[in-house]
Amino acid sequence: MAAVVKALLIALACGLLFGVGLCVSGMTDPANIGAFLDVSGKWSPNLAGVMLGAIAVHASWLHFAARREPADEKRLLPGNGKRIDGALLGGAALFGVGWGVSGYCPGPAIVALGSGALGAVVFVAAMAVGILLCEGTRWTTKRSGKPSAPLR
């Protein structure tokens, strides 16, 4: 039971840290996203800086973790494998269109929900509907039924 409580507290703390990172980096302001995506306007490289900072830290962490604990190396590539298909390409393209229109991807949208803005509530609710719609179109695959990784 204590392990579960610990895992829940870790999830809360990591979510908070993630959210603080999003706010500090300015990614919670859709105008900043628009400024990066609008290559023909007044272009801002900030989003690239955020990605660079995040990937530099996470990639080094994974690298050293795999060195220290070679058994972990297997976990570097998750189970979803290497399949490049229409779902991956089409899904990413649809996501890109929604992101371009709104300036919100899932993380900043949840953070914006904390501001209590009606627009954020509408966006997150629509996102939930989108997820359920997608899941509804492929009941047979039962992806959500797969067992999750054990807690460490």
Added chain:
Amino acid sequence: MFLAIFGGALIGLSASLYWSLNGRVAGISGILSGVLLNHGQERWLKLLFLLGLFAAGMVFVRFGDRVAAPTLPLLPLALAGLLVGFGTRLSGGCTSGHGVCGLSRLSVRSLVAVPTFMVAAAITVFVVRHVLKLWLPS
């Protein structure tokens, strides 16, 4: 730019701790899907991660203007949300899952997904702003 990189580093640290301590990938679209589709302990775990994000928004909205309310009308906002939810679920990740976590572990799927959604988003912004002239850059 310094704040962008520093904030990014905090995001990377969060993803690292979550992976090392809880053995899970910090992809927000996946976590949101889990809240909707998982049961029991797994759902609670994901709900608490989202609660952390939410709390960060609650705090930061009081300081400065870093958490900005959407300026878009509600209808396009809802349509965009629908596309983001459907698309991230179909492709199995978003800016955090494919972008931060996937690229960090050199996932082939993420190496394909990230340029795809970046280009799609850039084309969308170009069309919305400069061809349709629907809403002006703020």
